[in-house]
Amino acid sequence: xxxxxxxxxxxxxxxxxxxxxxxxxLIFASDEPVTAGQIAEVFAEVSRETRPTTxxxxxxxxxxxxxxxxxxxxxxxxxxxxxFRMSTTEEVxxxxxxxxxxxxxxxxxxxxxxxxxxxxxxxxxTKPEIDFVRGVDSDYALRKLMEIGLADVVGRSETxxxxxxxxxxxxxxxxxxxxxxDDLPNLREIEELLDDPAFNRERARLLMxxxxxxxxPPAPDEPPDDDA
Amino acid sequence: xxxxxxxxxxxxxxxxxxxxxxxxxLIFASDEPVTAGQIAEVFAEVSRETRPTTxxxxxxxxxxxxxxxxxxxxxxxxxxxxxFRMSTTEEVxxxxxxxxxxxxxxxxxxxxxxxxxxxxxxxxxTKPEIDFVRGVDSDYALRKLMEIGLADVVGRSETxxxxxxxxxxxxxxxxxxxxxxDDLPNLREIEELLDDPAFNRERARLLMxxxxxxxxPPAPDEPPDDDA
Amino acid sequence: MYRxxxxxxxxxxxxxxxxxxxxxxxxxDIPIARITDEFLAYVRLMEEIDLDGVGDFIYMAxxxxxxxxxxxxxxxxxxxxxxxxxxxxxxxxxxxxYVRYKEAAQDLAAIHERRGDLFTRGEASSEKxxxxxxxPETLVNTTLFDLISALRRVLTEVTEPPVHAVQHVExxxxxxxxYVLDRLAQDGRTTFVALARHWHKGFVIxxxxxVLEMARxxxxxxxxxxxxxxxxxxxxxxxxxxxxxxxxLARQDEG
Numbered sequence: 001x002x003x004x005x006x007x008x009x010x011x012x013x014x015x016x017x018x019x020x021x022x023x024x025x026l027i028f029a030s031d032e033p034v035t036a037g038q039i040a041e042v043f044a045e046v047s048r049e050t051r052p053t054t055x056x057x058x059x060x061x062x063x064x065x066x067x068x069x070x071x072x073x074x075x076x077x078x079x080x081x082x083x084f085r086m087s088t089t090e091e092v093x094x095x096x097x098x099x100x101x102x103x104x105x106x107x108x109x110x111x112x113x114x115x116x117x118x119x120x121x122x123x124x125x126t127k128p129e130i131d132f133v134r135g136v137d138s139d140y141a142l143r144k145l146m147e148i149g150l151a152d153v154v155g156r157s158e159t160x161x162x163x164x165x166x167x168x169x170x171x172x173x174x175x176x177x178x179x180x181x182d183d184l185p186n187l188r189e190i191e192e193l194l195d196d197p198a199f200n201r202e203r204a205r206l207l208m209x210x211x212x213x214x215x216x217p218p219a220p221d222e223p224p225d226d227d228a
Numbered sequence: 229x230x231x232x233x234x235x236x237x238x239x240x241x242x243x244x245x246x247x248x249x250x251x252x253x254l255i256f257a258s259d260e261p262v263t264a265g266q267i268a269e270v271f272a273e274v275s276r277e278t279r280p281t282t283x284x285x286x287x288x289x290x291x292x293x294x295x296x297x298x299x300x301x302x303x304x305x306x307x308x309x310x311x312f313r314m315s316t317t318e319e320v321x322x323x324x325x326x327x328x329x330x331x332x333x334x335x336x337x338x339x340x341x342x343x344x345x346x347x348x349x350x351x352x353x354t355k356p357e358i359d360f361v362r363g364v365d366s367d368y369a370l371r372k373l374m375e376i377g378l379a380d381v382v383g384r385s386e387t388x389x390x391x392x393x394x395x396x397x398x399x400x401x402x403x404x405x406x407x408x409x410d411d412l413p414n415l416r417e418i419e420e421l422l423d424d425p426a427f428n429r430e431r432a433r434l435l436m437x438x439x440x441x442x443x444x445p446p447a448p449d450e451p452p453d454d455d456a
Numbered sequence: 457m458y459r460x461x462x463x464x465x466x467x468x469x470x471x472x473x474x475x476x477x478x479x480x481x482x483x484x485d486i487p488i489a490r491i492t493d494e495f496l497a498y499v500r501l502m503e504e505i506d507l508d509g510v511g512d513f514i515y516m517a518x519x520x521x522x523x524x525x526x527x528x529x530x531x532x533x534x535x536x537x538x539x540x541x542x543x544x545x546x547x548x549x550x551x552x553x554y555v556r557y558k559e560a561a562q563d564l565a566a567i568h569e570r571r572g573d574l575f576t577r578g579e580a581s582s583e584k585x586x587x588x589x590x591x592p593e594t595l596v597n598t599t600l601f602d603l604i605s606a607l608r609r610v611l612t613e614v615t616e617p618p619v620h621a622v623q624h625v626e627x628x629x630x631x632x633x634x635y636v637l638d639r640l641a642q643d644g645r646t647t648f649v650a651l652a653r654h655w656h657k658g659f660v661i662x663x664x665x666x667v668l669e670m671a672r673x674x675x676x677x678x679x680x681x682x683x684x685x686x687x688x689x690x691x692x693x694x695x696x697x698x699x700x701x702x703x704x705l706a707r708q709d710e711g
Contacts, residue, residue, distance in 0.1 A: 017300055021301070021302040022302070022320060024301060024302040024320075025302035025303075025316045026323055028302070028303060028314075028316060028577065028581075029316060029582075029583050030327070031582070034327075041330075042326045042327045042330075045326050046326055067299055071295055071299065072245055072248075073249070074249040074250070074252040074256070075256060085576060086256075086577060088253045088574060089249075089253075089574075091249070092249055092250060092252075092253035093573035095250045095253055095254055095274050096253060096257055096575045098270050098274055099254055099257075099258070099266070099270045107568075107569075111466055113562075113564055113565050114557060114558060116564060117558075117560040117561040117564050118557050118560075120560075120564070133553060133557055134466075134554065134557075135469035135470075135512060135550075136466060136469075137512060139423065146601040147601070149601075151601075152405075153421075154405050155405060155406060155407060155411050164413055164417055175568070175571065176564065176567050176568055177567065177570065177574065178567070184560075184564075185563045185567075187556060187557075187559075188556055188559065256575075256577055256578065257575040257576070257578045258578040258579075258581075259578040259579040259580055260579065260580045261580050262580070311580075313581050314577075314581040315581065315583060316583060336602075341602060341603065344603065345603050404603065422605070
């Protein structure tokens with residue numbers, strides 16, 4: 001990791017340390033992901049000096065995380081939904097689960113997860129499009145996802161009838177720990193599946209898949225607890 | 229500060245470090261101040277070993293704070309309201325003040341949201357009209373929406389007294405990710421989205437919300453339409 | 457026919473995938489005639505027990521039948537290169553497309569699960585309250601769905617005729633008037649919600665009517681609060697009471 005550059009040189013160690021402190025404080029105190037740009041702006045306004053670049057903020061975050069790791073701290077700064085958010089490490093999850101003595105995040109039912117997946121990968125998507133892929137009416141699932149705050153209306157298609165377009169929200173990214181939509185795992189190409197001469201293997205995959213998700217979890221009646 | 233005692237000896241460095249991590253995680257993530265007793269209990273349950281004493285938890289907190297201070301971190305663990313909670317240091321308060329004074333991504337209050345919804349669907353509308361639909365005085369909400377930049381005066385009605393007409397701004401469309409007002413879900417779409425038997429279409433019609441259903445003939449006593 | 461747990465199949469595609477897996481069918485050579493028969497038997501079963509979503513299954517059954525018919529045609533459809541087209545290809549593509557998203561849904565579920573191990577800051581450490589006064593109200597994190605939901609609230613609010621309701625409860629407007637005066641004498645200024653919180657519905661209505669009556673008579677003043685569904689109630693001061701009403705009771709009402 002580059003620990004110095006023109007800015008850090010110019011700032012001197014004290015200024016770099018001060019930026020780290022500001023970064024840590026802002027990310028800690030915010031209720032939602034803070035962007036590097038927001039941090040830079042606040043820092044410039046308070047210090048009345050040149051605004052740090054987003055790279056400099058990124059580096060301050062990296063230094064903080066390296067420090068947490070070296071000191072074996074339970075906290076880390078995550079890159080979620082286009083910003084920074086502080087969270088505990090995986091290792092301490094058992095303590096928190098015992099302390100809260102319940103699952104804070106409720107699981108999404110299979111139908112909600114399927115609808116969300118189609119939405120996440122195909123967005124913006126119309127309801128008929130989602131219905132077609134699933135072979136069922138997605139009215140309920142879509143509404144539920146909107147109520148939970150994971151999906152929203154994002155516009156209107158220019159096609160006949162101008163149907164509404166749906167997409168995922170920043171909240172979806174944060175709840176799934178993704179920095180951006182590009183971080184979604186790759187979707188397998190349909191052509192890859194179709195034209196695969198070894199279709200037996202594909203069939204085996206189908207079988208496996210069915211076995212994995214056969215028991216349908218009960219649909220949640222309430223939105224999952226948000227742990228923000 | 230005593231850094232070792234029977235417990236820490238017995239635990240060894242690794243265990244002492246583990247207690248620190250648990251302490252840090254629980255204090256960070258808790259929704260209310262955590263007591264030393266609660267922390268000790270959770271730690272004993274997860275580690276399946278002897279429950280640490282509250283003094284040992286206190287010392288873990290002291291070590292964490294000493295570590296924060298040595299590393300010039302922006303966070304400290306405070307003893308407040310009969311328990312521990314994490315807070316930022318006084319030095320970083322200026323950053324937080326500036327950050328929180330910015331326009332931030334926050335939910336609009338219920339009354340603002342309702343006023344905005346009516347305005348979006350009934351614009352251009354006079355204040356008495358909005359008051360009538362909401363059943364309460366919308367003075368504050370309307371003023372606030374204008375302050376935020378989501379609503380604005382768009383003209384004057386031709387009716388007696390020529391009252392001001394209000395409407396939404398381009399900023400409104402931008403914030404909701406819409407290209408034009410036409411992209412707002414219409415009445416039929418809203419009914420589908422909400423699937424709420426209590427949603428009263430007749431009432432919507434009586435209240436003369438427009439733009440809801442394009443093919444519907446305008447109500448006879450509808451106020452003059454400036455932007456149709 | 458196999459006994460099938462109905463709730464296991466959310467949609468017709470799930471049911472088709474089940475047949476394919478159960479019989480270890482080659483997905484590129486689906487025995488349409490047999491599958492169609494079994495599918496139809498299942499749909500009839502659904503109709504009998506009046507299951508929701510039967511329409512989706514009927515639609516798929518029609519599709520299966522049309523494929524079956526096309527398979528029986530002596531002259532198959534040709535594509536633009538003059539090659540014969542397997543009438544089942546479209547269905548297979550659809551099934552695979554669906555499988556693709558089912559996989560993605562599983563990936564997402566795993567991601568969601570892992571994210572559940574990471575805890576964000578709890579309310580105990582929240583410092584927002586310290587800065588609350590400086591928080592301007594702005595939009596953004598608001599979804600279009602929130603906007604629509606707000607519209608729903610406006611359009612579905614049920615306003616009962618209060619007079620009618622009061623007839624059935626033991627609280628009288630006059631009694632609540634005294635209650636409000638007592639509370640105001642004690643607290644100076646309060647909010648309506650504070651006056652009526654945790655009380656029986658009849659109590660709330662009678663209190664509300666009492667407050668309105670007192671406001672009309674100039675005994676109390678009402679003022680907006682931040683919350684849309686609440687308001688401040690205070691005794692009117694001597695100097696702004698129009699008819700000197702209840703001057704004796706009027707104390708300070710600010711703060």
